Amino acid sequence: MKENRIGVYICHCGGNISDYVDVNKVKEAVENDEGIALSKTTIFACADSNQKEMVEDIKEQNLSGVVVASCSPKLHLLTFRSVSERAGLNKYNYVHANIREQVSWAHSDDKIGATEKAIQIVKAAIAKVKLAEPLEPITVPTVNAVAVIGAGIAGMRAAIELADAGSNVILLEREFFIGGRIAQFDNLCVSNETGKELITRLYNEVMSHENVTLYTGAELVETSGSVGDFKIKIKVTPRYINSHCAKGELQKAIDVCPVKVPDEFNFNITDRKAIYHNYPSEYPQLPVIDMKNCTRCGECEKVCSSIDFSQKEKIIESNVGSILVATGFDPYEPEVGEFGYKTIENVVTLPQFKRIVHYAKDKLLYKGKLVRNIAYIYCVGSRQLDGENKYCSRYCCTSNIYAAITAKKQFGNINNFHFNRGIRTYGKQELLYDESSRMGDIYLQSFEDLPPTVESVNGKTVVKINDYLTGGKELEVEADLVVLVTGMVPRKDNSIEKLLKIPKGRDKFFNEIHMKLRPVETVIDGVTIAGACQGPKNIMESMNSALAAATKSFSLVDSGELAHEPIVAIVNADNCTYCDLCSQACPFDAIQMIEYNGKSIAEINNSTCKGCGMCIPVCPTNALDLTSFTDKEIFSMIDAIANHS
Amino acid sequence: MEGGKVNNGPKILVFSTEKISDPAIDMAGLLKLHYPPTVYTISVPCSSAIKPIWILRALDQGFDGVFIAADGTDCPYSESCTDNTGKIVSNTMEIMKSRGMDPARLKMAAICSVCSEPFVKHVKSFTEYLKNHSKN
Structure with a gap:
């Protein structure tokens, strides 16, 4: 059995933790435990100076595992994993203890209680790190393509950036015309350009780029897979007008249409016909027939040979490595x-x-x-x-x-x-x-x-x-x-939220992982957000976030392969009798039956296993574990918290 | 710790999920929505991955209650998560009953990524319940 030499760092986080948790008491409570090689408090664990000190400690003390007790792992798990790697320690021999969001802040009304809880949380992390195995990331091939949802100003800017960088872009716009809300704006301060000028410039770039495919009247209706390789289904509603038509006929068709409905483009201050465009030079420069309001009277067909009611809705399937959501606001x-x-x-x-x-x-x-x-x-x-x-x-x-x-x-x-x-x-x-x-x-x-x-x-x-x-x-x-x-x-009809399961904030706009440190990523791996779907933004701010989201999405799809967390199900061949329950529970078809030593057992496909663990509780013979969440590790944490008092 | 146990309230173990309920519990802290410090969290990828033997281990080791902060319909892995977690809970409750344990010592609620207030409400009311019902 390996000798444990664990290093434990307890962070003050300025005073965010140490104002409510007696960090010295936490240090003293664990420093003499078996296997602890060093235990320190630090003003800011994430500070450059402390990271350097940790690297030196790991090397000099030959540490086998590290625990940092600080803020939420959402903020600095990756920081300290990277510190471990820089010191030559496998990053999965690092365990993070959250004593800020879940201790000092949550119990700022009870300093003794908070200190007591912090000790137990740190002890649980130590128990886990003692059992942690070094792991290597699982690499999976990625599709160098990004679906950008929303061809407003943010979506188009992001699409151009991704295409310039070399990714294929599928740009989807639910409306029949591009430009989003900015198309409805005239002069913009402080440059005095009009919204139409801005979107025309972006549209021209989009259309001249061979890497971008734009679909209008298009909605994402189904996704499966995960970061690196999402399978998407797009529903494209037809315009009911052929693109090559005789000059002047279309205007005649609009003129003869007897239907009048409030024009949402003009916020209902004017009316439009059932065959319409929002303004004459709008892109794409082809009107559309609004079938919800069209009475099929046939008047337009009499004057325009391009009207084509035989056009059918299409479903297009594609694969993309990342999805960038820029669906704007109402x-x-x-x-x-x-x-x-x-x-x-x-x-x-x-x-x-x-x-x-x-x-x-x-x-x-x-x-x-x-x-x-x-x-x-x-x-x-x-x-x-x-x-x-x-x-x-x-x-x-x-x-x-x-x-x-x-x-x-x-x-x-x-x-x-x-x-x-x-x-x-x-x-x-x-x-x-x-x-x-x-x-x-x-x-x-x-x-x-x-x-x-x-x-x-x-x-x-x-x-x-x-x-x-x-x-x-x-x-x-x-x-x-x-x-x-x-x-x-937020958009009234936000079906994309349910489809992609993007979390919303208290303001009901889409929520980023961290507003300062990870401002365009969502908790759904591979899904980034840009523009006003994330919260109120002006055009400049939307552009900034669009470029940031494009860069983040690009970083996921560009390399051709993506390192996944090596958190996968593991089969204990001795216990497994292959009853098929695990395979039925797996949402990703990652479990197959194989013959092993003369019997049938389950085998996990590591490249498709997402590490959700849905298979492990259904096994009647307890033949399945999840890496980093094995029975041993979970039991050790439970015991550490329960028995410490 | 020398000086003995300070936190005397019922001890609750929360199984929370990394992507969905962890952010809610973190945000409860951020908003200083206080709840008893005898509530501890162990994070797992998905609430459908919680084994009944983990829950039973916690109860056997001295936790008064186990709270499952489930992904519910927000689960990023599968739409069947709510049902799956529900089955784990009902199976575990059956085992608890057969062992003469109060099944109400296990509680589950869907906690979305911004459900900080519901989380705090749940663990407070669960603490009250456990306070008023001795272990059996």
Whole structure:
């Protein structure tokens, strides 16, 4: 039996641990245990200096195993495994003990209890490391392809980056046109480009890249496999229009369509036909027939030879090594009656206001009436005191001030009144706030407990506020238009979340593993997230995260093989009688029957086994174990915690 | 530790899962949602991998209760995880009954990756239950 020489490091984590756990007591409680070669406390275990010291310790003391008791393994398990490797110790002879999230912070109200628990957690880790076997990673081949879900600005940017790096990209867009929310934006601050210009540039790059295949009207409907080799199924809905058609016929087909439905692209302020495109130069430059609303009257077929109702839905299967999710956001839809929304005629949301400005020519009109006084009510659907959306949506202050300045410059004679809760035009965007103030915009402020009110008084819409900036004086504005500055919320239809099992945060947006240290990875190996599906972001922030996610996905698929954790099921041939229950329990078809020493036993395919362990409890003869979670290891941990007191 | 046992409350062993319930339990700490320090966690890849003999070992070794923080429908491995874990729990409960043990000393609940508050609620109420019911 090997001689145990274990090194134990107890981290203060500044004071995050040592303010509540007596780390010296923990050290003293374990230092004289059998097999402990050294035991130390350290201010920051993850600090470079401590890592160097650990490397020296492992070499000089010839350590056979290491335990670091610090933060969650989600943060630094890999850090300390890497320290072990650098010192020549197999990284699976390292065991992590979580005494921050699960001890010092969870029990900050009970220092004695926390210290006691920390000792037992460390003892359990020591018990496990004593039994830990050196393991080698299992390498599996990877497919150098990435599925990017969502062809908005983040998805397209990520797709181009991946394609440039040499990966094949399958870019999926559920809508029939690319560009996502940015297609609905006109001028963007601070560059004054339009959203359409940005997406046109990206679309041209996407389409000219041989490594990118774009599917519109396409949804991911099934996935199996795992990081390195996901098998995906894509459902592609047809456009019912052939791509090669005579010039002018399509416009005729749109013109003759008798169906009118609210145009969601314009946030329902206009109507569209059942055969439509969102705007004339939109990409792909081929309209689509919305079969949910089409009555099959046949009028379009009479004037356009390209209409083809025989087109069928297609299922496309493919393999990819990673999936990058960039599905974006929905604008917050106010409740009926919230600041007069849908109960007072001239109350609109910020996205609607932008479309109104877009369509206005010389004068700003709303429902035929000239607009001069505009009241903007901020933080609608964000920073809610009682509602679910506690967060700030980050982009709306800037976006709204920019829209207000644009309206003023474009139409003149506009008076902007900003009913805000504190303006958050951070960074360079502060210049806009300054410009708006210089242009004479009026800022009125209140807090969440006393928001402004919107009332209809004798046919006039009046916005009232107790303005904090003028000592709480009640001020009112007779508004021709009230704009509710709405924030971002997660997509209503987020079927991708269920399909890929991406965890959500408290804000209901997709959750990264760690917001600072692993900001684009999810707990689902191989699935990365980018853009506003992760939380409110402006375009620049979305680009940053798209590039980060592309890089992370690329790193998973590029090398041609991926090192998997060597956590796999192990068969004890002596006990196994091959009853087939394990094979039935395995979700990955990783168990086969083989003949061994004259009898049938189970054999594990290590490259397809995902180490879930679903097979091990079903074995009636207890012939199965899981690497690193063997009966011996689990028992030793249970005993260490139970018996220590 | 010299000075004897400080934590006198019922001892609970939580089998938690690395990808789903561990993050929730970590976040409970982050949010300083306090629960008794006599609740200890051992992480496993999936709640469908927990062997009944592990649960029985814990109860035999002096844990008052075992709580399985199951993956539920969030399991990244299989949609059948909820059923699988449920079977493990019911099989183990049968063994416990046959040994004259209170099957309520084993509890299971699905704990999603952000279910910090439900986790704390479960372990607190489980602690109360165990406090009020002596071992048998």
